[in-house]
Amino acid sequence: MNTRLGAVALLAVLTACSTPAPPPTPAPTPKLRDLATVDACTLLAEPDFAKPFTKAPEPLNEPLSCRWSIEGQTVWMSVENESLEQAKIRVNEGSDLTVEGRRAWWGVETDFASEPSNSIGVTVTELAADRVLVMTAEKIPGNYDVGSVARTRSVAVVQRLFS
Numbered sequence: 001m002n003t004r005l006g007a008v009a010l011l012a013v014l015t016a017c018s019t020p021a022p023p024p025t026p027a028p029t030p031k032l033r034d035l036a037t038v039d040a041c042t043l044l045a046e047p048d049f050a051k052p053f054t055k056a057p058e059p060l061n062e063p064l065s066c067r068w069s070i071e072g073q074t075v076w077m078s079v080e081n082e083s084l085e086q087a088k089i090r091v092n093e094g095s096d097l098t099v100e101g102r103r104a105w106w107g108v109e110t111d112f113a114s115e116p117s118n119s120i121g122v123t124v125t126e127l128a129a130d131r132v133l134v135m136t137a138e139k140i141p142g143n144y145d146v147g148s149v150a151r152t153r154s155v156a157v158v159q160r161l162f163s
Helices: 002-017 084-090 146-161
Strands: 053-059 065-070 073-080 095-099 102-111 118-128 131-139
Touching: 073 146, 084 102, 084 118, 084 131, 095 118, 095 146, 102 146, 118 146, 131 146
Parallel strands: none
Antiparallel strands: 053 065, 065 073, 073 131, 095 102, 102 118, 118 131
């Protein structure tokens, strides 16, 4: 009996001295790539579009900006130094959206008065507290959901900026 009591006492001491296993560490949050080293025109490629380019991607006058031309549509993007709240003014009557887990704002405007009519879709995605990705798509004639063009291209660019 003494042996059993000794074993139980030893077990109690060992259990009291052991520390619980640490909780699992959460997956690391992906970090935004160093934007100084990013060529904006490489953030989208021809396979990201349903049709081939009608022109090579064109860097725009501002840093971190590019334009892609596809038959009947133009897509351009820029990374801006502003908050999402500041950037929301780019989209009249927009609505909330999430792009790859990030807050975003998007909307579509159609100009039926122009000949031919055109639609412009804009998606503004928060990259950091003071950085947004502005993705704009224009379709002439405006006969389908150009907003989905801006949204899906935003997803592709965000994935590449955080990989």
